[in-house]
Amino acid sequence: MILPDTPDATGQPTLPPPFSNYILDVAFDEMLGSDGRPRPHYQELYHRLLEMPTEALYQRQQAANTAFLNQGITFTVYGDEEGTERIWPYDPLPRIITSEEWQTIERGLTQRIIALNLFLKDIYHDGRILSDRVVPRWLIYSCKHFRREMRGIHVPHDIYIAVDGTDLVRLPDGRFAVLEDNLRVPSGVSYMLVNRQVLKRTFPSLFGSYGVRSIDHYGQVLLNTLLSLTPTGRSEPVIVLLTPGVYNSAYFEHAFLARQMGIELVEGRDLLVHNNFVYMRTTAGLRRIDVIYRRVDDDYLDPLAFQPDSTLGVPGLLNAYRAGNVALANAIGTGVADDKAIYAYVPAIIRYYLGEEPILPNVETYLLSDETHQKFVLKHLEELVIKEVGESGGYGMLIGPYSTAVQRDAFRQQVILNPRNYIAQPTLAFSRAPCIIDNQIEPRHVDLRPFVLFGEHVTIVPGGLTRVALKRGSLVVNSSQGGGSKDTWVLVGPSVESN
Amino acid sequence: MLSRVADSLYWMSRYLERAEHTARLIDVHLTQMLDYAGGDASLRWHRLLRSLGTSQPTGEVDAYSITRTLTFEEANTSSIVSCIASARENARQVREQISSEMWEQLNRLFLMVKQTNMEQIWHAEPHRFLNSVKENIYLFQGITDATMSHGESWHFIRVGRFLERTIATAALLDTHFSVYLTEQTEYESEPLDYLSWVELLRSCASFEAYCKVYTAAIRPAQIAEFLLLNAEAPRSIRFACAMMQGALQAISKATGARNPGRIERLAGRLRATLDYGQIEEILSGDIHEYLKSLQSQCALIHSGIYQAYIAYPIEVALTSRGAAQA
Numbered sequence: 098m099i100l101p102d103t104p105d106a107t108g109q110p111t112l113p114p115p116f117s118n119y120i121l122d123v124a125f126d127e128m129l130g131s132d133g134r135p136r137p138h139y140q141e142l143y144h145r146l147l148e149m150p151t152e153a154l155y156q157r158q159q160a161a162n163t164a165f166l167n168q169g170i171t172f173t174v175y176g177d178e179e180g181t182e183r184i185w186p187y188d189p190l191p192r193i194i195t196s197e198e199w200q201t202i203e204r205g206l207t208q209r210i211i212a213l214n215l216f217l218k219d220i221y222h223d224g225r226i227l228s229d230r231v232v233p234r235w236l237i238y239s240c241k242h243f244r245r246e247m248r249g250i251h252v253p254h255d256i257y258i259a260v261d262g263t264d265l266v267r268l269p270d271g272r273f274a275v276l277e278d279n280l281r282v283p284s285g286v287s288y289m290l291v292n293r294q295v296l297k298r299t300f301p302s303l304f305g306s307y308g309v310r311s312i313d314h315y316g317q318v319l320l321n322t323l324l325s326l327t328p329t330g331r332s333e334p335v336i337v338l339l340t341p342g343v344y345n346s347a348y349f350e351h352a353f354l355a356r357q358m359g360i361e362l363v364e365g366r367d368l369l370v371h372n373n374f375v376y377m378r379t380t381a382g383l384r385r386i387d388v389i390y391r392r393v394d395d396d397y398l399d400p401l402a403f404q405p406d407s408t409l410g411v412p413g414l415l416n417a418y419r420a421g422n423v424a425l426a427n428a429i430g431t432g433v434a435d436d437k438a439i440y441a442y443v444p445a446i447i448r449y450y451l452g453e454e455p456i457l458p459n460v461e462t463y464l465l466s467d468e469t470h471q472k473f474v475l476k477h478l479e480e481l482v483i484k485e486v487g488e489s490g491g492y493g494m495l496i497g498p499y500s501t502a503v504q505r506d507a508f509r510q511q512v513i514l515n516p517r518n519y520i521a522q523p524t525l526a527f528s529r530a531p532c533i534i535d536n537q538i539e540p541r542h543v544d545l546r547p548f549v550l551f552g553e554h555v556t557i558v559p560g561g562l563t564r565v566a567l568k569r570g571s572l573v574v575n576s577s578q579g580g581g582s583k584d585t586w587v588l589v590g591p592s593v594e595s596n
Numbered sequence: 597m598l599s600r601v602a603d604s605l606y607w608m609s610r611y612l613e614r615a616e617h618t619a620r621l622i623d624v625h626l627t628q629m630l631d632y633a634g635g636d637a638s639l640r641w642h643r644l645l646r647s648l649g650t651s652q653p654t655g656e657v658d659a660y661s662i663t664r665t666l667t668f669e670e671a672n673t674s675s676i677v678s679c680i681a682s683a684r685e686n687a688r689q690v691r692e693q694i695s696s697e698m699w700e701q702l703n704r705l706f707l708m709v710k711q712t713n714m715e716q717i718w719h720a721e722p723h724r725f726l727n728s729v730k731e732n733i734y735l736f737q738g739i740t741d742a743t744m745s746h747g748e749s750w751h752f753i754r755v756g757r758f759l760e761r762t763i764a765t766a767a768l769l770d771t772h773f774s775v776y777l778t779e780q781t782e783y784e785s786e787p788l789d790y791l792s793w794v795e796l797l798r799s800c801a802s803f804e805a806y807c808k809v810y811t812a813a814i815r816p817a818q819i820a821e822f823l824l825l826n827a828e829a830p831r832s833i834r835f836a837c838a839m840m841q842g843a844l845q846a847i848s849k850a851t852g853a854r855n856p857g858r859i860e861r862l863a864g865r866l867r868a869t870l871d872y873g874q875i876e877e878i879l880s881g882d883i884h885e886y887l888k889s890l891q892s893q894c895a896l897i898h899s900g901i902y903q904a905y906i907a908y909p910i911e912v913a914l915t916s917r918g919a920a921q922a
Contacts, residue, residue, distance in 0.1 A: 343688055352692040362692060367598050371910055378599040380748065380905040381851035383913040 115146060115154065115538045125267050125528035126540055127192060138195050138588060145303055146190075151536045157299050158533050161189045164295045170288075170349060186581030187292065188532040189299050192543060192563040193307075199559060199587045202265065202273055205457030206547060207555045210261055212447040213280065213434045214551065217257040219450075221247045221430065231449045232442045236466075239517050240439065241487050242281070242432025244395060246402055250419050252428045253326050259426035260319070260390070261549040262286070262562075265457070267528035274458045276525075276544065278435040278443070280427060282392050285562040286548045287350035288582050290315060290357075293560070296584040308589040310559040315548070316357030322552030323358075323388050326424040334387035337363045337377060341393050341409045351392050365393070370413030373420040388424045395429050437486040437520045438464055461523055465516040474521040475512065478505045481521040483512065496572060498524050527572070530583070532565060542566045544574050545585065559587035599906045601690045602752045606901070608686035609756030612702075615679035616733040617764045618648060622666055623726035624798040626659065631791060640792070647771040650674065663722060664714045676729060677709050695743035698736065705732040748850040751843040755901065758840035763894050765800060765833050769823055770887040772796050773816070790814055796823075800831045820883070821875040833890065834870040840897070841867045851905065859900040866893045 110133030112119050121131060128139040135143035146154075165184045194202075219226050220237055227234040237243055262283030264276040293312055297304055320336070327334040340351035342364050355362035367377050368386065376383040391398065397407040402415040417423045433439065441462040444455045463470040463481075474481060478497055485493030495508045512519050529540035547561035563585045564574035574580040625644050629637065638657045645652055650666065669675045673682075684706040691699055709729065717725035737757070744750050775788050793814045797803040800823055809826070810818045826832040841863040848860060878886055902908075 343691070356692065361598060363598065364600065367600050369910065371914065378908075378913075379851075380597050380599055380602045380847070382908075383910065 113147065115149075115151060115536070118534075118537050118539050119531070120540060122526075123269050124526035124542070125269050125271050127267075127528055127530040127543070128540075138193050141306065142191070142193070142303065146531075146538060154533050154538075155536050157189050161187055161295050161299050164298060165291075168291070170291055185288065186565075186567055187295065188541075188565055188567070188581055188583040189296065190531050190533060190538075191296060191300070191304075191584045191586045192530045192545075193586045193588065194545075196588050196590060198273070201456060202545075202547060203557050203559075205273070205275075205455070206261075206263055206549050206557055208447060208451065208453060208456050209263065209275070209278070209443065210258055210549050210551050210555055212450045213278065213443070214256065214258050215450040216446045217428070217431060217434055218252070218255055220433065222249060226446070226449055229449070231445050232439070236438060236442075236517075237433060240433045240436045242395070242430065242436060244430035244433075246415060247428070247430040251421060253328050253421065253424040256326060256426075256551055257428040257431050258434075259322055259326060259551050261427075261551070262546045263549060265545045265547070266460070266525060267545075269526055272458065273545070274460050275443070276460055277437065277440060279546075280431040280435040282394060282427070283546075283548070284347045284350055284392075285546055285564075285582075286315060287353040289548065289558075289560055289562045289585070290353075292562075292582060292584040307586065309586040310589055312558045312560040315558045316354065318550055318556050318558060319354065319390075320358040320360070322550040322556070323390055323426055325552035326426055327387050328421055328424055331387050335377075335384055336388040336390065337361045337368075337386055339363055339365065339368070339389050339391040339393055341365075341397070345392075347392065354390075360390075365407075365409045365411050368411040368414075370411060370417050373413070373417045373422050375411065375414065375417050375423045386423060388426065390426045395432065398429065432487070437462070437484055438466070438517065441520065460525065463521040465512050465519040465521065470521075471512070471516055475509060478509065480524060482524050483508050483519055483521050486518055486520055494573075496524065499572075524572070530563070530565070532567065532583070534567075534569075539569070541569075542572055542574070543583075560585045597693075597748055601693050601749070603906050604686040604690045605693070605749055605752045606756040608683045608690075608702075609753040610760040611679040611683035611686065612733050612736060613757045613760040614674060614764065615676045615683070616730055617761070618666055618674065618676050618679070619726045619729040619733075620801060621648065621768070621799050622663055623723055623730070624795055626663070626722055626726075628791060628795045628798070629659065643771050647768040648674065649767060660714075660718060663718070667717070667722075667726075668714045680706055680709050680729075693749055695739070697739050697743045701732070701736045701739050705729070705736065708732065748847055751846045751850070754843040755840055755847070758836040758843070759894055759898060761831070761836040762833050762840065763891050765823065765831065765836070766887045766890045766894075768796070768799060769820070769833075770884060773820060773883045773887070788816075793819060802829055802831045805829045805831075817875060817879055820879060824878065825870060825873055825875060827871075834867075834873075837863070837867050837870055844897075844901075847905070859897060859904055862893060862897050862900055866890070866897070 109121055112133060119129070121129060121133065127136075128143060129135055162184065165187060170184060216226065220243075224234070226232050227237060258280050260283065262279045262285060264279065265273045266276045267273050289312065323336050324334060336358070337360055338351055338355040338358075340348060340362055342348070345351070352362055361377065363377055369376055369378065369383075371383075375386045375389070377386055393409050396404045397409040399410050399412060399414040400407045401412045403410070414423070415429070418425055418429070440459065441464055444459055447453060447455045463474050465471045465474060474483070478495075479500065481497045483495040483497070488494070495504060497505070500508075508519075527542055527544060530543045531538045532541045534541070543563050543565050545561050545563050547557055550556045550558075563583045565581045565583055566572055566574045567581045621644060625640070629640070641657045641659075641662055642652060645662070648666070650672070653662065653665075665672055665675065667676045670678055670681075672678060684702050687694060687699060687702050712725065740750070740753060744753075772788060772792065793816060794803065797806050797814075797819060802823065805826075806819065806822050806829075809822060822829065823832055825834050827834055827838070829835055844859055844863045
């Protein structure tokens with residue numbers, strides 16, 4: 098075993114190539130401890146990398162990129178004339194999670210989705226949590242994703258959130274915390290699955306020697322989850338995936354999942370509602386539909402109920418839903434629970450409905466509608482991250498330490514004008530994982546999005562999408578903002594204390 | 597399958613067949629013009645434009661500008677570029693339903709025509725460009741047959757291809773045989789010469805096949821018999837209609853069609869008139885009317901397909917078996 102050299106004067110241990118540029122600081126490093134030694138579950142990968150010639154690193158990366166391009170696994174960048182399709186940068190080195198860490202994540206996310214689901218049912222029915230003043234009523238009613246049309250509607254099997262992708266980050270002390278919930282139409286799961294396929298081709302022997310839990314059954318679990326939403330009394334339910342169409346940035350994923358599940362990929366124009374039943378138009382006549390896995394936002398779902406000019410939706414869908422003749426995954430109006438201001442209340446929501454302490458902590462969050470918080474935040478703008486409450490995908494954000502005075506002033510004015518629309522969080526040094534950068538190994542910030550399914554039970558396929566901020570020092574992992582992704586391994590057994 | 601998908605596959609196929617037909621006609625025509633000495637060249641250009649259903653230009657016609665209109669003019673919806681772009685757009689809408697090899701081939705063809713322009717192809721011999729359009733479409737059809745399941749989707753592709761071929765060939769025959777029979781029409785005063793008949797055969801990619809049956813003796817009645825009634829030549833109308841009828845039958849079987857009677861009758865009748873047709877009778881009657889009737893029967897089949905499979909009224913669908921389970 099090659100031991101790292103003693104730390105140099107700055108406290109940074111000197112590492113052998115290809116790790117010469119590897120930086121260790123306050124952020125948690127997924128692979129190395131602060132002493133520069135690999136963590137037990139990373140030892141094998143670390144040693145493989147030490148032995149691997151530089152060209153081999155390059156070759157593996159090239160092979161992986163070619164695999165993506167040939168399979169046409171691309172996403173669309175908006176704001177570009179031709180709607181250019183690009184491959185999403187992929188880093189071939191796996192991100193490894195031990196089975197103990199995964200158990201905590203699994204328990205924490207299960208607890209969270211159950212509580213959030215109860216919360217949604219409550220606020221669209223009795224509103225007990227509001228009467229008990231645990232969550233302020235005005236905060237709910239001022240949320241732009243709150244749908245009053247959903248008041249009193251019975252949702253099949255009371256499942257509002259069937260599909261969830263929760264973003265986790267690892268804090269400097271090594272604990273995982275929830276950064277945000279995505280309860281509307283979370284995407285990225287196709288990349289989780291494809292990253293694994295590509296990895297198995299790029300590092301087959303390493304993968305084989307590691308004992309990694311399988312994720313291939315995601316499609317089947319998703320199908321079972323959707324089946325469990327079927328309105329009662331339907332013996333052979335028809336399930337479809339509703340996509341906005343080929344121009345949507347996640348179209349690849351929609352087509353991929355439909356194929357994995359063997360269900361029809363439909364657009365709004367393929368569906369129609371008659372007497373409160375939903376049908377799709379096929380060459381063999383109209384077929385009644387029971388469950389729609391919709392990847393279209395609430396706003397565009399039904400022009401009669403929401404955006405009247407939407408051509409992506411199905412006129413009359415809300416009425417069919419209200420009549421209980423069709424199930425939607427996710428339900429309409431779930432966005433109220435992933436509003437970033439409501440996020441601050443999730444620990445309280447968990448305690449309220451389940452009487453338990455949250456297993457996964459939240460990130461400290463300041464509500465700008467609160468006067469004391471606002472004062473504090475406006476004083477410390479250059480240290481904090483400001484986010485719009487209803488946005489996702491890395492849009493509508495100010496990262497204090499990397500912002501200019503002009504940007505800060507713009508945000509300050511908006512915050513004062515509309516404080517409900519913003520929250521602030523400390524700029525987090527979230528964990529880093531090793532990546533191949535210019536034929537060297539360097540650490541980059543990563544997050545983790547596991548995918549939670551809630552049907553008859555809660556199922557979380559062991560893994561998730563690890564997103565990487567590939568630009569040095571960058572904290573933004575979103576694909577639209579120069580981020581990439583890597584495969585995520587959850588190990589089978591308890592990690593062996595080696596050596 | 598979804599009606600929208602069937603619609604896209606059908607049109608993808610029709611547009612490609614149209615692009616191939618247009619490319620072949622221009623190619624043959626330009627080559628034939630090299631041989632032609634004397635007479636009025638603009639007559640022949642007008643005949644070509646008529647057979648393609650393109651509006652006649654006013655004033656002087658010249659090879660360059662007509663070729664440009666038929667190949668690169670984006671405002672002309674039946675130019676080669678427009679047809680290929682429409683075919684690709686239809687394929688893109690149903691990319692998951694066709695094989696990736698098909699998509700790649702169509703995309704390559706699209707990029708090829710997009711990356712060149714009229715000056716370039718004229719300068720480098722238009723034949724090379726037109727021929728490669730043709731070959732790439734043949735390649736696409738071959739890839740389709742070799743990589744796609746021969747199920748309902750594939751049959752819709754075939755219906756599109758052969759329906760388009762029937763209509764286009766009938767229109768082409770009409771422009772030649774109207775002249776032959778009357779020896780004088782509102783368009784042309786001279787009977788057609790040898791070269792014009794050869795051009796017709798070549799325009800149907802059938803010169804060699806014709807010679808194998810009838811030798812190189814060029815007789816209009818035999819040409820008509822070959823292009824209308826030959827059972828084996830893939831460019832004859834009878835062949836195309838037989839293929840179309842077979843595909844429509846397969847579709848009605850696959851869908852357990854609620855009401856296929858009408859299309860089956862239309863396609864079966866069309867096929868039967870060709871199977872049992874006599875060229876002498878056809879030629880002694882009004883061939884212009886005959887060819888017009890073939891085209892209008894195809895139009896009826898087209899609208900029949902829409903009524904049965906694609907844009908059927910909801911009320912009809914709800915009362916029949918398709919939605920009975922509701």
